[in-house]
Amino acid sequence: MPRAMWSGAISFGLVNVPVKLFTAARSQDVRFNQLHATDRARIQMKRFCSEEQVEVPYDEIVKGYEVGPDEYVIITPDELEELEPAVSRGIEIEEFVDLAEIDPVYFEHSYYMVPDKGGAKAYSLLLQAMRDSEKVAIGKVVMRQKQYLVALRPAGKALAMSTLYYPDEVVAQDELDGLPGEDVQASEREVKMAQQLIETLHAEFDPAKYHDEYRDQLMELIEEKASGKTVVQMPARQPAPPKVTDLMAALEASIAAAKKGDEKQAGKKRTA
Numbered sequence: 001m002p003r004a005m006w007s008g009a010i011s012f013g014l015v016n017v018p019v020k021l022f023t024a025a026r027s028q029d030v031r032f033n034q035l036h037a038t039d040r041a042r043i044q045m046k047r048f049c050s051e052e053q054v055e056v057p058y059d060e061i062v063k064g065y066e067v068g069p070d071e072y073v074i075i076t077p078d079e080l081e082e083l084e085p086a087v088s089r090g091i092e093i094e095e096f097v098d099l100a101e102i103d104p105v106y107f108e109h110s111y112y113m114v115p116d117k118g119g120a121k122a123y124s125l126l127l128q129a130m131r132d133s134e135k136v137a138i139g140k141v142v143m144r145q146k147q148y149l150v151a152l153r154p155a156g157k158a159l160a161m162s163t164l165y166y167p168d169e170v171v172a173q174d175e176l177d178g179l180p181g182e183d184v185q186a187s188e189r190e191v192k193m194a195q196q197l198i199e200t201l202h203a204e205f206d207p208a209k210y211h212d213e214y215r216d217q218l219m220e221l222i223e224e225k226a227s228g229k230t231v232v233q234m235p236a237r238q239p240a241p242p243k244v245t246d247l248m249a250a251l252e253a254s255i256a257a258a259k260k261g262d263e264k265q266a267g268k269k270r271t272a
Contacts, residue, residue, distance in 0.1 A: 006143055007116055008089035010126065010152065010159075017123050018116035019091075024160060025110060030218050085147040091161070096135040099153060105170055108163040112155070123159070130154050186247075193251040200258040 004020035011017075034043040047056045063080070064072030115123035130137065130153065137152040141161075149164045173179065186194070 005111075008091060008141070009116075009119075010091045010093065010113070010137075010139075012093040012126070012137065015122060015126070016090075017126055018119035019113040019123065019159070020116050021161065022112045022114065024112045028212070028215060030215055030222075084145045085142045091139050091141045091150065091152070093137045093139040093152070095138050096130075096133070097138055098134070099136045102136065102151060102164075106164045107151070108165055110160055110162045113152075113159045113161055127154055127157075127159055130159075190247055190251065193248065193255070197251055197255050197258065200255055 002022050004022055006021040007019070008021075009016045009018045035041065036043060047058070047061060048054070049056045063075050063077075065075060066072055113123075139150055139152065141148050141150055149166060151162045151164055153160055153162070
């Protein structure tokens, strides 16, 4: 069972909802340790002074912010402590917005909230009211000495909380090179063909259909080698897709392939 990482209360108006916070997702990345090739011993990272070429004890290390090449402003722990946001055990809802108004690029990390002791009824009330109104709550919360902008939304039987990037953390599109200009326009026929392809490939989102094929192959390799085998036949890499030279021909071929895939899938269902 996961352990609660934070507890506090959601407040909107004069209503308080005591809640506990749980991580909503767990990374399944395969992590490796660095080892010395000759004796398989773990590699240790040491703090090393580039000027004096000596190892530095932790109590001689300070925090510095680079303001120019090799030029730093030193910030002391006391100065950082004075600037820390006031510790609060609450999520103060400031407003309600439509979910469609929040660009997904703003979402950072997601969490589930469950009612804490005595908060089940108020929790259910907020969940139902937000679900019926199809609104998302925007507020702020302090966790780990940092203030976060957050969005609260219904997610099945639970309320979910997502931390959001602040606007100055999101890359502005005018900083991107290579975006097509207004002079690059698709023809009406090409747009209709593209829409037809989209409709042919349309399906209800089912995350269970997807899995990390690279991670599966990597774990198979690790398990085979751990069992004593040193040679594992890995699947051949997929060839690189051909470059598109005729857009209409590529669209027509894609639609035909998608329809063929649908017919094959329907045949499997009939014989099942």
